[in-house]
Amino acid sequence: MASLQRNGRHVCGGTLVAVDAVLSNANCFSSSLTPTEWTVVLGRLKQNGSNPSEVTLNVTNITLSTRDGSNIAVLRLAARPGLSDAIQPVCLDNGQTFAVGSACWVAGWSAGRGGEEGVLQEVQTSVENCGNASASDSICTGLLTLEPEDAGGPMMCKLGSSWFQAAVLSSPDASRAARAVMVFTSLSSFQSFLSSTGRHLHPAPLLYRNAPLPVCSKKSFRSEYLRRSVKLQGANGRCCCCCCCCCF
Template sequence: MRIMVQKQGATKCGLAEVLLLLAVLLIGRGTCTYHYGYNPCEEEEALSRGNPVIRSKQVCGRPTALNRNVGGEDSVAGEWPWQVSLMKMGKHVCGGALISNDWIVTAAHCFQQNSSPSQFNVLLGANKLENSWPHKLSIGVGEIFRNPRYAGEATSGDIALVRLAQPVRFTDYIIPICLPAANVHFPPGMKCWVTGWGDISEGQDLPAPKKLQKLQVPIIDTQTCRRLYSIDTGDNMPPKSIQDDMMCAGYAEGMRDTCKGDSGGPLMCRMNKVWLLAGIVSWGEGCAERNRPGVYIRLTSYQGWIRWHIPDMEFIQPSQGHIKVKNIGAGRTDGMGPTFFVTALLLAVWTLNRILA
C-alpha cells in the first residue's frame, strides 16, 4: 500500500509539473512587450472583445516619448520620431516625414527640377538641429521623385518621395508615421499637429539651438478655406485656388501658423492611438496672416502614386475603434487568445490537484 501511494504521488506531481510548465510557457508567449511604440496588449484586448485587429508588418505612428506640456511650443526628444530635416549642402531647407525604413515624404517644391540626390542628406532622430544629440543620424539621398503634377507655387502635386541611400534601423527616436488609406476622412475641427524647424515669424530664424517646434491646428473645411483666401486679395494679386488635393488647417485670425523652413513637414492627426500623416506643409500667403491658414497637400489623394513607387507600402484604415491593416500573418480564433487558454489550463491544474489530493 505504501508503494502504491508513492507511485500515485509521483504521477500526480509529474503531471501537475508538466501542466504548470506549459502554463508558464504560454504565459511567457502571451506577455505584452512595449516595443518602439507598439503594445501587443492592446491587440489582445481587442481580440478578447471580439474586435479584429490585424498586426502591421511595420511599427508606425506610436512614439514612445510623451510630452505632457500640451500647450508648449518646444518638442521633447522622441516626441515626433518620424520628423526629418532635409538638408542641402549641410543646411536645413525643408522638413519631411519618415514613412518606412528607407523612404521619406516631403514637398516637391523643396527640390529644383534637376536637383541631384548627391546635394542632399536627411537628418533623422533630431530634436535640436544645433547640438551633438547622440540619437541623430544623417543619411544620404538615393533617389528623388517629384510628383509630375507639380507646376510651381500653390499648384497641385506638391509632394515628393525621397529614397534614402540605405535603410535605417528603428529606435525610440526614429520611427515611421502611419499613412492613411484613401478613404480616411479628417473632419473639420479635428485638432491635429504640425512640426518643423522653420522661421518663428516672417524673416526671423528659429534661434539656437533650433529646437523642433510644434503647433496644434484645427482642420478647416475646403469651402471655408476657399472663402477665407478670397478675402482681401488685392488688385494686383490673383486669388490662389485651393485644389481638391489640398487641405487647410490653422486659424482664421492668424497669429499661429507654419512658415518658411517648415515646408514638406508633416500635418499629423491622432486616430485610435495611432498618428496618421494627414498632410504635407505646402504653401500659404505670408506667415500667420489673418484669413490665410496653412495649406497642405492631402496625403490620401496620392495613395496610388506612392504605391507606384513603393509597392509594399501599407495604408491603414482605423476601423471600429482599432487599427486594421493588411493581413500578413495567421489568424486566430476571435475571443480565444493566449489569455483564454492560460486561464483554462490553470483551472485544469487546480482541478486535477484536488482530485488527486
C-alpha cells in the same frame, strides 16, 4: 521627423514613411533634383547643438508626383536607418477623410507659438475649411507661425483612437498670402503614387512585405524620446502618437 538638407544646410522637413523612403514637399527641390546634393537627417532634436540619436543618410533618388498641381516628393535613402525610440516611420492616412474640426498636430523646427527657434516642436491645431483659395487635394488649418523651412513637414490628425499623417505642409508664405489658413497637401489623393513609389524605391522588408508604406493598427505607441525631448505647444506634456509608429 526628417531634416532635408542640401549641401549641409536645413531646407525642408519630411517624414520617414518606409525603412528607406522619406516623404516631403516637391517645392523643396525647385533649386535642385540632384540626389548627391541632398542628405536626410533623422532623429534630430536641435538644428544647432548635440543630437546623440541622429543619423545622416545619403539620398539616391528623388521622385516627384506627376499629377498636375501636386506637391508631393519621395526620397530614396542610400541605407536603411536603424529604427529606435527616436527614429520611427510615420503611419499614412490610407485615404481617410478628416472633417472640419478634427484635432491635428503640425511639427517643425521654427519658433511656432512662442517656442525655441531651431528646436523640434509640435503645435496643436484643427482642420478648417480651405474655401476657394486652394486646390481640391488641399487640407487646411488655422494660421500658424511657421517658416519656409517647415515646408514638407507633417500634419498629423487623430481618427478614432489612432493618429495618421494626413498631409504635407505646403509653402507657409504662399498660404499666408492667400488667406488666414495654412495650406497642406492632403495625402488621401496620392495613395497610388505613394504605394507605387514605395515599391519602386526598394523591396519592402519582411514586416512590410505586402505594404511598402507602414500599415497602422489600433495599437498606439507612445514615444518616451518624444515625451522627454520635444517641446509640445499647449499639450500638457503629452506626446503626439501615431497608431503604431511615432509621429515626430
